[in-house]
Amino acid sequence: MKILNPLLAAASALFATASAGVIGHCPVQDKFCMSIGVPESSAASGSGNIYFQVQSVADQYSWVAVGTGTIMSGSNIFVFYTDGAGNVTVSTRRGTGHTLPQPQSDTRVQLLAGSGVANGIMTANVLCQNCESWSGGQMDLQGKSSAWIAAWREGSPLNTQSADARITQHQDTDTFRIDLTQATVTQDANPFVTGAAAGTGNNGNTNSGNNSGTGAGNNGGIGVGNTGGTSSTSGSGPDMLLIHGVIMTAAFALLYPLGSILIVLVRKWYFHVACQVVAFIAMWAGFGTGYTTARNTGTLFKDGHTIFGTVVVSAMVLQPILGSLHHHYFKKNGTRSPVSYAHIWYGRVLMLLGIVNGGVGLRAAGSPQTFTIVYAVIAAMSGVAYVACALVAGMRKGGGSGAERSKEDGSYSPNSATADFGPNRYGYQTGQGADTSRNQQYQFQSRGRGSDEQYGWTR
Ligand code: HEM
Ligand code: HEM
Ligand code: HEM
Numbered sequence: 001m002k003i004l005n006p007l008l009a010a011a012s013a014l015f016a017t018a019s020a021g022v023i024g025h026c027p028v029q030d031k032f033c034m035s036i037g038v039p040e041s042s043a044a045s046g047s048g049n050i051y052f053q054v055q056s057v058a059d060q061y062s063w064v065a066v067g068t069g070t071i072m073s074g075s076n077i078f079v080f081y082t083d084g085a086g087n088v089t090v091s092t093r094r095g096t097g098h099t100l101p102q103p104q105s106d107t108r109v110q111l112l113a114g115s116g117v118a119n120g121i122m123t124a125n126v127l128c129q130n131c132e133s134w135s136g137g138q139m140d141l142q143g144k145s146s147a148w149i150a151a152w153r154e155g156s157p158l159n160t161q162s163a164d165a166r167i168t169q170h171q172d173t174d175t176f177r178i179d180l181t182q183a184t185v186t187q188d189a190n191p192f193v194t195g196a197a198a199g200t201g202n203n204g205n206t207n208s209g210n211n212s213g214t215g216a217g218n219n220g221g222i223g224v225g226n227t228g229g230t231s232s233t234s235g236s237g238p239d240m241l242l243i244h245g246v247i248m249t250a251a252f253a254l255l256y257p258l259g260s261i262l263i264v265l266v267r268k269w270y271f272h273v274a275c276q277v278v279a280f281i282a283m284w285a286g287f288g289t290g291y292t293t294a295r296n297t298g299t300l301f302k303d304g305h306t307i308f309g310t311v312v313v314s315a316m317v318l319q320p321i322l323g324s325l326h327h328h329y330f331k332k333n334g335t336r337s338p339v340s341y342a343h344i345w346y347g348r349v350l351m352l353l354g355i356v357n358g359g360v361g362l363r364a365a366g367s368p369q370t371f372t373i374v375y376a377v378i379a380a381m382s383g384v385a386y387v388a389c390a391l392v393a394g395m396r397k398g399g400g401s402g403a404e405r406s407k408e409d410g411s412y413s414p415n416s417a418t419a420d421f422g423p424n425r426y427g428y429q430t431g432q433g434a435d436t437s438r439n440q441q442y443q444f445q446s447r448g449r450g451s452d453e454q455y456g457w458t459r
Contacts, residue, residue: 021185022192024053027150027174032056032064034150038180039188043141047132050141051112051125051185053192054080058122062155063167067095070147070175074136077101077149078109079167080124084159086117088124091163094136100368103164107134114193122157125192143180150174156295166241168365240293241365247286248309248361249375252354255279257382260347261389269327280320287313290361305361312354319347355379 024035034054042048056064062081069075075095083089090111093101108129115125132139139146151170158165185191259275262268290309294300301307322343329337358379362372 021183022053023178023183025148025176025178027064027066027176028056028152028172031060032150032152034066034148035192036178036180036183037185037191038141038183040184040186041188042132043180043184046141048129048141049188050128050131051191052128053114053126054078054124056080056122056152058082058117058120059157060154061122062153062158064122064152065093065150065170067149067151068131068134068139068147069095069137069149071095072101072149073097075101075149076107076131076134076136076139078107078126080122081158081160081165081167082117082122083161084157085161087161088115088117088122089158089161089163089165090124090126091165094134100167100365102368107131112190112193114190125190127190141180145177146180148176148178150176166239166365168241240289244286244289244293245358245361245365245371245375247282247289248354248358249378251279251283251286252351252358253375253379253382255282256347256351256354257386260351261385264389264393273323276320276323280316283313283316303364305357305364308353309357309361312350312357315346316350316354319343319350322346 022035022037024033026033032055034052036050036052038050039048042050052066054064054066063079064081065077065079067075067077072095077093077095079091079093079101081089081091088111090109091103092105092107092109094104094106095101110127110129112125112127115123117123132141151173153168153170158167255275256279259272259279262275263272287310290306291300294306301310322339326337326340326343329335329339358375359372362375
């Protein structure tokens with residue numbers, strides 16, 4: 001594990017050059033530190049520029065963040081990550097609760113000279129022009145107990161210039177207080193680099209999301225490579241997490257249930273198989289994207305979602321095998337076997353567990369509420385369709401005589417759903433090798449509701 005000796009050295013060098021007023025705190029000792037300087041003029045007026053620095057071991061964190069406030073909700077949050085090109089991206093966000101803090105451009109920030117990745121350390125020297133107040137609260141620039149929060153996520157660096165990149169939930173958090181009366185610096189200038197002055201080029205409502213400068217000196221090091229608020233510019237790859245979420249939602253909340261409905265409603269086994277095979281392939285594509293995301297963010301087999309998801313996905317491998325075994329047994333014998341029930345119930349349970357796990361994934365990813373709503377609507381619609389289809393099947397069954405029905409129910413299962421979807425519903429009539437009494441048992445089905453052909457079964 002990389003210990004921050006270089007960071008310490010660099011930090012002490014920086015502190016040596018900084019104004020004596022700069023004070024700091026390390027949310028993770030030796031690995032993730034922040035420090036702050038408040039110009040006397042700002043302290044006196046209660047508003048204006050403040051400067052803070054965030055440093056972390058570059059290749060160890062997916063992202064690090066600090067914020068002003070006591071808890072996530074209502075905090076003014078700054079998330080930092082490397083941009084993949086030696087620079088730092090700062091993303092200004094508003095904490096709205098225990099979910100992904102939403103990007104916002106009200107906070108006016110600039111990355112100053114000295115920012116970038118050097119010697120394995122990510123450094124962000126930040127000028128904030130209006131940090132004294134934000135929509136969720138305010139900060140007394142002379143406060144003796146100014147409230148701050150911090151959070152971090154270990155894993156591969158995000159490496160994106162996108163200021164609204166999706167971040168996954170922190171491993172850990174910290175809340176701390178700073179006596180800002182101890183943090184005053186005489187000059188309104190970048191206190192973290194010798195001789196640097198404050199930024200002058202960005203006093204509008206512009207949020208410099210990315211900075212290209214690592215230079216030092218008067219103004220010269222201030223580079224604003226990406227202005228225009230939190231909108232994405234270049235450098236952001238495809239949103240693997242989003243692709244994962246969409247594919248898995250399609251597989252578990254849409255296609256698997258649809259395939260299961262098809263076997264009950266349309267009763268052509270090959271439609272069922274076609275749909276389930278598409279879902280099965282999609283599921284593995286979803287696994288691939290989920291695996292890559294998890295590896296990149298350091299969550300692989302470390303959180304419930306990835307562990308449980310892997311169990312569900314792997315367990316699904318048995319399902320086509322069980323389906324085929326059922327199919328061949330049924331063709332031969334005309335009845336369900338234990339393997340049929342295994343296929344039916346194992347499939348239902350895995351679908352349900354997968355859908356639940358998707359909800360866990362959405363929560364772990366801190367996904368926007370709209371995602372959760374869309375997911376819940378799709379899952380609920382599939383659930384309603386499944387139940388409705390069971391009812392329709394039940395009503396169809398209601399057409400048979402009482403005697404037949406009691407036979408059917410008695411033969412198959414006390415469970416009404418299973419009885420409703422029994423093999424006789426698909427009109428399987430087989431000859432070879434089938435037990436005669438059993439065959440008789442199911443004969444009413446084909447008499448009442450059509451031939452084997454109707455259900456796609458060939459003998
Ligand atoms: C995907 C984004 C995020 C999600 C889903 C999330 C979710 C949560 C949840 C569920 C908790 C309460 C339980 C726990 O500690 O695990 C929490 C606490 C906390 N989070 Fe986050 N968080 C996110 C990002 C952030 C960021 C960027 C910060 C920045 C500083 C932050 C700071 C904190 C702090 C300080 C706490 C403890 C105080 C509190 O309960 O609010 N979080 N977060
Ligand atoms: C039952 C199977 C699964 C379903 C239905 C599912 C679904 C989802 C959904 C809907 C999200 C939210 C995506 C977003 O907000 O854009 C998500 C997040 C995520 N999924 Fe999955 N997923 C499954 C299995 C897996 C597996 C097997 C892995 C990795 C091995 C994985 C890795 C992830 C990761 C890393 C996230 C981000 C949140 C986190 O760090 O846990 N998922 N998943
Ligand atoms: C991943 C793949 C598969 C999944 C997830 C799956 C899932 C299911 C589920 C949940 C049911 C029960 C539907 C219900 O009544 O609620 C079912 C029934 C059925 N499946 Fe599959 N299946 C898959 C593959 C197959 C294959 C490969 C075959 C045949 C070659 C097959 C043949 C059948 C048949 C014939 C039924 C009706 C069983 C009966 O009601 O007696 N399935 N499947």
